[in-house]
Amino acid sequence: xxxxxxxxxxxxxxxxxxxxxxxxxxxxxxxxxxxxxxxxxxxxxxxxxxxxxxxxxxxxxxxxxxxxxxxxxxxxxxxxxxxxxxxxxxxxxxxxxxxxxxxxxxxxxxxxxxxxxxxxxxxxxxxxxxxxxxxxxxxxxxxxxxxxxxxxxxxxxxxxxxxxxxxxxxxxxxxxxxxxxxxxxxxxxxxxxxxxxxxxxxxxxxxxxxxxxxxxxxxxxxxxxxxxxxxxxxxxxxxxxxxxxxxxxxxxxxxxxxxxxxxxxxxxxxxxxxxxxxxxxxxxxxxxxxxxxxxxxxxxxxxxxxxxxxxxxxxxxxxxxxxxxxxxxxxxxxxxxxxxxxxxxxxxxxxxxxxxxxxxxxxxxxxxxxxxxxxxxxxxxxxxxxxxxxxxxxxxxxxxxxxxxxxxxxxxxxxxxxxxxxxxxxxxxxxxxxxxxxxxxxxxxxxxxxxxxxxxxxxxxxxxxxxxxxxxxxxxxxxxxxxxxxxxxxxxxxxxxxxxxxxxxxxxxxxxxxxxxxxxxxxxxxxxxxxxxxxxxxxxxxxxxxxxxxxxxxxxxxxxxxxxxxxxxxxxxxxx
Amino acid sequence: xxxxxxxxxxxxxxxxxxxxxxxxxxxxxxxxxxxxxxxxxxxxxxxxxxxxxxxxxxxxxxxxxxxxxxxxxxxxxxxxxxxxxxxxxxxxxxxxxxxxxxxxxxxxxxxxxxxx
Numbered sequence: 001x002x003x004x005x006x007x008x009x010x011x012x013x014x015x016x017x018x019x020x021x022x023x024x025x026x027x028x029x030x031x032x033x034x035x036x037x038x039x040x041x042x043x044x045x046x047x048x049x050x051x052x053x054x055x056x057x058x059x060x061x062x063x064x065x066x067x068x069x070x071x072x073x074x075x076x077x078x079x080x081x082x083x084x085x086x087x088x089x090x091x092x093x094x095x096x097x098x099x100x101x102x103x104x105x106x107x108x109x110x111x112x113x114x115x116x117x118x119x120x121x122x123x124x125x126x127x128x129x130x131x132x133x134x135x136x137x138x139x140x141x142x143x144x145x146x147x148x149x150x151x152x153x154x155x156x157x158x159x160x161x162x163x164x165x166x167x168x169x170x171x172x173x174x175x176x177x178x179x180x181x182x183x184x185x186x187x188x189x190x191x192x193x194x195x196x197x198x199x200x201x202x203x204x205x206x207x208x209x210x211x212x213x214x215x216x217x218x219x220x221x222x223x224x225x226x227x228x229x230x231x232x233x234x235x236x237x238x239x240x241x242x243x244x245x246x247x248x249x250x251x252x253x254x255x256x257x258x259x260x261x262x263x264x265x266x267x268x269x270x271x272x273x274x275x276x277x278x279x280x281x282x283x284x285x286x287x288x289x290x291x292x293x294x295x296x297x298x299x300x301x302x303x304x305x306x307x308x309x310x311x312x313x314x315x316x317x318x319x320x321x322x323x324x325x326x327x328x329x330x331x332x333x334x335x336x337x338x339x340x341x342x343x344x345x346x347x348x349x350x351x352x353x354x355x356x357x358x359x360x361x362x363x364x365x366x367x368x369x370x371x372x373x374x375x376x377x378x379x380x381x382x383x384x385x386x387x388x389x390x391x392x393x394x395x396x397x398x399x400x401x402x403x404x405x406x407x408x409x410x411x412x413x414x415x416x417x418x419x420x421x422x423x424x425x426x427x428x429x430x431x432x433x434x435x436x437x438x439x440x441x442x443x444x445x446x447x448x449x450x451x452x453x454x455x456x457x458x459x460x461x462x463x464x465x466x467x468x469x470x471x472x473x474x475x476x477x478x479x480x481x482x483x484x485x486x487x488x489x490x491x492x493x494x495x496x497x498x499x500x501x502x503x504x505x506x507x508x509x510x511x512x513x514x515x516x517x518x519x520x521x522x523x524x525x526x527x528x529x530x531x532x533x534x535x536x537x538x539x540x541x542x543x544x545x546x547x548x549x550x551x552x553x554x555x556x557x558x559x560x561x562x563x564x565x566x567x568x569x570x571x572x573x574x575x576x
Numbered sequence: 577x578x579x580x581x582x583x584x585x586x587x588x589x590x591x592x593x594x595x596x597x598x599x600x601x602x603x604x605x606x607x608x609x610x611x612x613x614x615x616x617x618x619x620x621x622x623x624x625x626x627x628x629x630x631x632x633x634x635x636x637x638x639x640x641x642x643x644x645x646x647x648x649x650x651x652x653x654x655x656x657x658x659x660x661x662x663x664x665x666x667x668x669x670x671x672x673x674x675x676x677x678x679x680x681x682x683x684x685x686x687x688x689x690x691x692x
Contacts, residue, residue, distance in 0.1 A: 065664050071654050123658060148664035196639045223669045 043201065044189050050180030052143070053210030055157060055170060056448060057219040058254075063445075063454050065148070066219060067157060067171075072144045073126040075118040075137065079110045082136030090132050091118060094125040120144055120265075144265070151261040153222050155278045156389075156443075159264040167267075168276045173389040174213055174444070183207035212448035216252040221245055224564045229259040232541055232557050238520075239543035242279040244422055245561065248430035248525060248536045250460035251439030253387075253423075256280055279540070280422035281387065284394035287425050288505030288550065290523045290538075291415030292341060292349040294381075296478065297432050298374035301471040304355040307338040307478050311351045311360070319363060320407040324350065327504065342482050344502055344550075349413035363406040368399040371409060378466040379428035380438065381420045387441045394420040415503060416513075425523060426538040431466040432475050433499070433525045433533050438463050476530060483524075491559050495573025497533075498562055500524020502550030507542075520548035522558040526565060528574030535565045 026034060055067035075095065077087060088103055098118040106115045121129070126139055145160050158169025166175035186203040187195040229241035245255040262275045270276070277283060299305045313335050316325040326345045340348020354360050357367020375381045375396060382396030396418050397404050411417035423441050431438040439462055446457040467475070479499030486492045500522055507517030523538040539557040541548045548554070565571075608616075665671060 064667075065660075068657075068661050068664060070657065070661050123654065146661050146664075148661065148668040148670075150668070150670040152670065190636065190639075194640055194643045197635060197642075219669055223673070 039201070042188050043186060044193070044195075046185040046187075048183035048185055048205075048207040049143075050182050050207040051209040052145075052160065052164070053178040053180065054212045054448070055178070056212065056214040057153070057217045057222065058215070058445065059219055063214045063448060064219060066152065068146045068148065069143050070146045071123060072119070072142055073121040073123075073129075074116055074140045074142060075121055075126075075129060076140060077106065077115050077117050077138070078113050078136040079107050079115055080113055080136070083134060086132075087134055087137055090129065090134065090137075094128045095121045098122075098125070147264055149219060149223075151263055152219065152226065153217065153257065154261045154264050155258040155276060156217065156222075156256045157264065158276075159267045161267075168390075169278055170213065170215065170389065170443075177213060178210040180210035181208040213444060214446045214448060214454060215443055216254065216445040217256060217443060218254050221565070221568060222255040222257060224568075225255040225257045225561055226259060226261065228557050228560045228564075229257055229539070229541075232553065233259050233543075236541065236548065236553055237543055237546040238541045238548055238553070239546065240279070241539065241541040241557070242283075242422060243537065243539040243557070243561070244280045244426045245535060245537050245565065246426055246430060246441065248434040248533050249439075251427065251430065251441045252445065252460075253441055253443045254535070256443065278389065280426075280538075281389055281391040282421070284392040284419035284421050285519065286418060286505045286508075287415040287420060287422075288503030288519065288521055289344045289346075289349075289414050290425060290429075290501045290503035290521055290550075291413065291418075292344065292352075293429060293432060293475065293479065293501050293523070294375060294379055295349045295352045295371065295413040296337065296341060297467050297471055297475050298371060299352040299355050300474055301374070301467040302356060302370060304358075305337055305352060307336060307341075307474065307481070309337045309355075310334050311337070311340070311348070313340065313345060313347050315347070317347050317350050317410070319350070319410045320405050322407045324407070324410055338478055338481055341478055341501070342484075344414075346414045350410045353409060353413045363409060365399065368404060368406070368409045371412065372396070372399045374466075375412070375418075378438070378464065379424075379431070381418065381424055381428065383424075385421075385423055385427055385441050387423060388444045391423065392421050394418070394424060396420070415505060422538055422540060426536055428466065429523050429525075429538070430536045432472060433479065433536070434472065435469045436465050436467045436472045438466050473530075476525070476533065479524070480530070486559070493563065493566060493573070496526060496528060496566060496571070497530050497574070498524065498526040500537075500555075500558060502555055504548070504550040516547065517542075517545050518547050518549065520550045520552070520554035522550055522554035524558050524562065526562045526571075528571050532574070534569055534571055535562075537561050537565070 052069055054065050054069065056063040057066045058064070075091065075098075084103075084107055091099060095118050098121045100119050101115060101117045106117055121139075129137060130139060147157075156169050158167055158171035158173075160171055161167050164179070166172045166178060171178065184203060184205045185195070186201065188202065189195055225243045225245055229243055233239065233241050239260075241259045243255065243257045244253065246253050256278070258275070258277070258279050260275055262270055267276075296305075311334070313326070313332055315329055315332055316323050318324070324346055326343075326347055328343045328345060331339055331343050331345065335345075335348075337348055337352070339345075340351070350363070351360070353367050353371055354363055355367075356370040357364030359367070376383065382394045384391055384393055396412075397408055399409070408417040427438065427441045439460055442461075444457070446455045449455050476497075476499060479501060480497060481499075482501060483492060483499055486498070487494070492498045501524070503521035503523070505519045505521065506513040506515060507519060508514070509517060519540060519542040521538070521540045523536070525533040525536045527534040537558050539554050539561070541553050541557065
């Protein structure tokens with residue numbers, strides 16, 4: 001073999017060896033990197049979005065949807081390539097009400113290649129835009145919440161923001177259940193981006209849709225309550241009102257209303273964020289004289305007094321050198337506790353506190369301990385109720401705290417010097433009139449299953465006994481007594497057992513109580529007979545610099561709502 | 577190699593000795609040439625390749641059909657949801673309260689209850 005042939009052979013062997021080495025490196029050492037690059041070329045991964053669960057309310061015992069999902073499109077234009085006139089003309093024709101940008105702004109800077117011009121465009125309009133086939137006009141599909149009931153219960157329901165997260169109300173509190181879990185689709189695609197079934201690494205994890213939540217709130221009761229609150233606000237100097245209607249025998253909330261309401265589809269346009277607040281749960285305040293119900297119940301339950309117990313009403317009591325007066329200046333002299341409650345005399349509830357401490361002439365530590373035990377441990381004031389939504393805790397001064405002055409506890413007997421929420425008060429009031437059982441207030445009744453049936457989840461949960469059945473019977477009678485003139489004047493329908501208590505709490509301005517701004521409250525119950533309360537209603541009305549009163553402003557709201565509940569629940573008149 | 581059986585009955589045979597055993601055959605062997613073998617092998621590879629390609633195309637065609645059906649399902653589902661929204665709007669208390677019939681309806685009065 002000549003030298004040239006040998007050299008050629010060596011070169012060939014070396015070249016083959018080089019190729020083999022390179023192949024070895026690619027196949028063995030760089031294997032993962034090349035596989036990854038190949039996958040990037042022809043394997044795509046999609047997120048399969050989970051559908052957000054719908055929200056239902058009750059409608060006479062049947063669930064009915066009040067928050068739904070709807071496919072909507074966002075229209076995006078590329079100012080550099082788009083046909084200005086044709087695009088303007090088309091958009092004005094099919095989606096004028098959905099435009100979110102001024103055309104002059106859109107075309108002001110043509111180097112900007114991406115401008116959102118319309119949002120929330122409906123299917124038909126999107127179809128027309130697509131069919132027009134305009135260059136530089138793009139459609140992006142998304143989902144939006146729909147509210148068939150309009151602004152009904154807006155602060156209870158909350159809304160879903162642009163990132164798809166629930167904010168405020170049910171949407172926020174139950175976001176985890178409602179949101180579900182997105183799925184994944186990983187697949188080989190062809191040049192047309194069509195998923196192909198070939199390939200060993202295809203992955204399909206289906207999306208887990210969110211739960212369809214059913215609230216215990218009845219949309220008819222809710223609407224009527226909102227209507228009554230709105231009428232009261234419109235007819236007074238108040239700017240806000242709130243209300244709760246609940247079943248005292250189960251703790252189920254039938255209505256939870258705030259006025260003013262807002263349009264959840266336009267939440268971003270709201271200037272005053274206070275409308276998002278679900279007042280009955282989230283705002284702790286001084287409830288005023290409605291609390292006499294609880295100081296009386298405590299003293300009766302301890303066997304320290306009866307409705308017929310008498311005391312001397314001088315129109316005021318001096319505690320810690322503070323003169324604490326009655327709002328009503330009459331009924332002086334020796335009167336019964338029933339009269340004290342009827343006229344909402346502060347001296348009567350302070351007397352109840354003194355009786356709790358076994359000394360009718362002064363407030364004692366024992367009396368404060370007992371009142372706190374009832375208020376906090378039994379009625380749950382200053383503690384979360386554990387309702388499913390966001391709620392405030394409130395505040396109650398412990399009897400051995402540094403600032404647990406006698407005067408503070410005297411004030412607490414008529415609902416001042418303490419902070420609680422409407423839901424805390426309504427739940428406690430329910431226990432006082434239902435036989436003494438405290439039910440955890442609940443707003444979630446269950447969920448809708450995929451087959452369209454309603455799965456009732458919540459069994460009534462009696463948490464504790466607050467007062468004895470005998471005390472509860474007595475308290476119903478006393479609260480019934482406070483409305484005697486309502487019966488004689490024909491406000492209360494004959495044949496029904498309706499009772500309640502007013503509350504006018506002073507506003508606080510610059511850290512001091514003021515009579516220039518007061519909050520009107522009322523809490524009451526109703527039913528056919530003394531033994532069968534069917535509903536509890538609590539209402540509150542207030543406003544900046546508005547002097548709202550429990551009797552004049554809040555009680556008429558209760559009266560109207562109570563009438564409605566009797567008709568709506570088809571309660572037949574009983575033997576009162 | 578191919579086996580071939582050729583009858584020994586000649587067309588010209590007239591003797592009785594042959595007519596006694598007319599089915600006897602002569603066993604001979606024939607080999608295919610290299611070209612024929614290569615051509616047949618090539619054809620077989622081609623057929624197998626075509627079958628593979630056909631199956632691949634068929635799978636892709638199914639994928640396209642599946643993709644179209646998926647789109648149709650999604651479209652119908654979306655339309656169903658649109659209708660559900662419309663139904664909810666039409667049956668909402670808001671619509672009912674603001675309807676002309678509701679606006680002109682007098683308040684109901686309870687005239688009495690039947691005694692049980």
